Amino acid sequence: MYRSHVLVCGGTGCNSSGSHHVIEKFTEEIAKAGLDKEVSVVQTGCHGLCALGPIVVIYPDGTYYTQISADDVPEIVQEHLLKGRPVERLMYDEENAGTEAKSLADTDFYKKQTRVALRNCGVINPEQIDEYIAVGGYEALGKVLTTMTPEQVIQEVLDSGLRGRGGAGFPTGMKWKLCAPNKADQKYVCCNADEGDPGAFMDRSVLEGDPHSVLEAMAIAGYAIGAHQGYIYVRAEYPIAIKRLRIAIKQAREMELLGKDIFGTGFDFDIDLRLGSGAFVCGEETALMTSIEGNRGEPRPRPPFPAVKGLFGKPTILNNVETYANIPEIINKGAAWFASMGTETSKGTKVFALGGKINNTGLVEIPMGTPLRTIIEDIGGGIPNGKKFKAVQTGGPSGGCIPASYIDIPVDYDHLKEISCIIGSGGMIVMDEDNCMVDIAKFFLEFTVDESCGKCTACRIGTRRMLEILDRITKGEGKIEDIDKLLELATYVQENSLCGLGQTAPNPIISTIKFFRDEYEAHILEKRCPAGVCKALLSYNIDPDKCKGCTLCARNCPVNAISGTVRQPHVIDHEKCIKCGQCMENCKFGAISRK
């Protein structure tokens, strides 16, 4: 028994901020203080508040330390662990809540969250199967194998109302039900861990923080549909997740929770890993299976659906990581419990990755139907530097934007669909007044042009033509008919692409035109970028009344575009100016403006 546990986050965010050094230092200092029999250091998965990493939580009191470096460790060990005096200066200080330091559970960031899929992330050591079992892990698998028929399992998942968390929101139980009756010598259960949307990292956190919950759920799915082999397709860019999955699979096999005759019930199920190699399209289900088979990851036409003819031509179900993470809890606590959270058509909770211009970047899990305002203002802590909230982009390159005027919209599948937006995998990129919506649309199009596999003409060529038009607009060379041309092309690409990538690629354009048409028009008609992003449309000018002639701007201009004599107003030569903004940054008198 340990009297105290030091939990250090070992997720990718905190690890990148140096949490591995913090762990080493804690182990060293605790041993030095002779506390190694009393205090245990645990490397956990993601706590969610990645912006303030590395994060350290000390139990039993739950003291929440943020941005801890190895240099802070001796003080924490000496003061907190040895003398019982928490180190106030290192504790999490919620910006709007005065100076009173709080424990983890009391912060606004966590108070409004309901953690189901992330229930064990940041709580257990993901590299120890015993810790997962200690919090009730593999109980659901035992319950399913010993007391339920496959039909009952499927019914339970159906009743819970769980819908796929990967993007399309198809009812998970229905997917299983369609696959179960198909007879074959082999069936497969696949897990989509090829989280490719830029700005989304909820699946990574589950894999890093609670890998066993995914293994357990896949075994449950295997039992429900009659499959004995599972594959997890995980992207190679997630080295920590891959390492922990490998450890988890090995430990589960050793304890005979994977392999032959699980729980002595005669049910066999095993799981193998397959690594992606950096192709966004492989997040699409048929492309993912083509890739596991060892081919170029191009999508296949449906039907036949994977439930009938999937991986290696056999009946297959494919669910995403977060979807699986919910399954053991649904089995343990019952469908009614899960269905009591969320809204009429969107049950349970959803994990979102908050990024972009927001104070608390990181992972949050909230009941479906939570107003966007709660996410942005309360949990996210608002927009930094007093800037104005402009829009949030959801669903990455397949999604759309929600403008500030819809800040009270309940976030669930159907409300977002009404404004042609999607939850997608759960990425939420917050944008402020300094972001140009045409530029954002162009950014996402660049992404899809790069990632289009090239199989369908509409997607391969259509996205490129749309990008060219957007590029023209951001350079001030657009024509007013370009807006209609974009919309026409968008519809064409949506309707004529085989897979989700092409069908959704035009979404960022459609939604930015819908809500920010005025910005497109300003670029085209007035040759002006209202947010001041599109370089070709900017011009810097010096206000002769404010300019003191200090020459600082002229000395900092990299292309010598500014001329003038000392103590006389200076002038910018627009022919030479490269619009780098150095002059404006350096001016001490606020005399330089950008339009």
Added chain:
Amino acid sequence: MASTISSVPFTGTSEQEAKLKEIIASLKDVPGSLMPVMQQAQDIYGYLPIEVQTMIAEGLGIPLEKVYGVATFYAQFTLQPKGKYNISVCLGTACYVKGSGDIYEELKKRLGIEEGGCTPDGKFSLNSCRCVGACGLAPVMMINDEVYGRLTPDAIPGILAKYKD
């Protein structure tokens, strides 16, 4: 797309070849083993020149054009050798809105190379990458396995100076 034929002469050793053959033998009968073999081959050689692709094709008994097709489809496979220090700048959404484009430009300028290029002394190579998942630290770049977050263009010379040898 970057050039797919490497201009650098192939310098594989017999130990590397033996290791690759061992991997091929162990995975030959596993369904869908081409990608795992190629991933491990890239770990051994650092890249997948045509010589290595030929060994894989012959070893697994599949056409070279299929190996080449897979190698050129996935962004992680590289047909060019990497520098001693490989720099990847994240151009994912979160990093992009926080200015990673400027970081990328600064690196191109400082190193005098373009995307996918390698400095003549073989020291630095430069790539952009999709989201590395450290969005809380945006903008982010990686030099080999070391992550640098909350970057500004001014910080670049100092960071590059750490990789003198």
